[in-house]
Amino acid sequence: FARGGHVGLGEYPEILRIASNPEKEFAAVIWHSDVTWREEPSLGSILRGVVIPETGGDTCFASAAAAYELLPDEIKSQIDDLHAIHDFTKSIGEKFNDEERRELQEKYPPARHPVVRTHPETGERSIYTNGYHTDYIEGVSPEESEKLLALLEKAIMSPTVQFRLKWEVDTFVMWDNRSAQHAVAADFYPDERIVERVTIIGDRPF
Template identity: 45%
Template sequence: MGNRLERLTGYDRITVTPVTPTIGAEVSGVRVGDLDSETFDEVFAAWMDWKVLVFRDQDITVADHIAFSRHFSELEAHPFSPYLDGHPEVIVLESTPGEPFAAEIFHSDVTYRLCPPMGAVLRCRVIPPVGGDTIWADMEAALEGLDPETRALIDDRRAVHTVTKNVLNIKEKAERAEELRAEYPDREHPIVRTHPVTGRKCLYVNESFTLRVAGLDDDDSDALLRRLWRQALNPLYQVRVKWRPDTVIMWDNRCTQHYVVPDFFSSHRRMERTTLIGTEVK
């Protein structure tokens, strides 16, 4: 934590204001639609330090959103989510009173892939008058918070991630389960992941997509996963962000999980997201 706090005096072009000691910071002094190379370097460093960056008052276009995202990586199309007309790289996450929707389980995005996303950039388009916050969990801190016995148990183990765990309760996707498993076969990833940039380690299992621990029987696997999933629920490892108009938030999908507070279903909420292509999990 000390190293991250020391970084606060190392920026010339942006101002970084932490929201918690280990995860989440508000960044000011930058317009995400107009990023030169020097400012990008500072934003990238802040992203690696704080995992979740919040940019307020960003009156930008769809083209700005895409261009900002492409500073960090090429963009991918989500396999299931609807996308913006003419822009398959921009998915639409929308909830209305008639069709309520929220990602109500802590998760990292699409970990059933060989190369799950590096991160995402989420742009607020319509917010409820109250509610609809998003919570991110710092899975590096969550790993550090484990007792020594559990840590020793997981250090060299792998877990199986599957596309169908999170979708089988949805009728049309349940009917396509066999097809989905063929298109997106189960993947094993290390339970303790090493970040490819920072070298820091994090807990890399999530309730949405992690099916079982390789090499354990079902009962032991289920018990261990429940213990590990609970780490994301600890407020000590979380940052909760309240959305405002023209807010843009980016997060590192490799070392965080996120959850939308489902307290807004009587109102309209709409977000637009780009997803940054990642690399194989190590």
């Protein structure tokens, strides 16, 4: 398993505890694949429910391969050969000053990945951009990058490509980060929700 970076769980650095409560609202509510900011992002993830709210807090999963297949052909041809920059600090940048952010970027340098990833085992093509970590798309204007990223996020958000998991304590779920994205339903405030995650070491996207 991969280590949880600077936020591993004590003597178990490979375990990342993800908590939402009145002081830290709605963690992981943006659609994403895990740790795409690494040069070699995780192959998959395993998540366990620890504290589950009485109502809400489901995790929604989307097939990024199905979302790609449903794109218009002209969009596919536009994005098939593009690459994007993924930055660890994109989703947490507001929590740090400029110097702290630079230090984090030195420790976890931004990574360059294809906008459309090919699954190394199935050959499927999948959307590989996300709202948490994808900073911009190379080779297009900032305005076009923003437009394309919004379009791809909208494709992932389509209910036609989704599965919704209702949690219980000690529910375990495992998924393939190479072809799936996920997000938490932000519908359980002010209840507490805690899950623990490990990620499986992967390889470089192509």
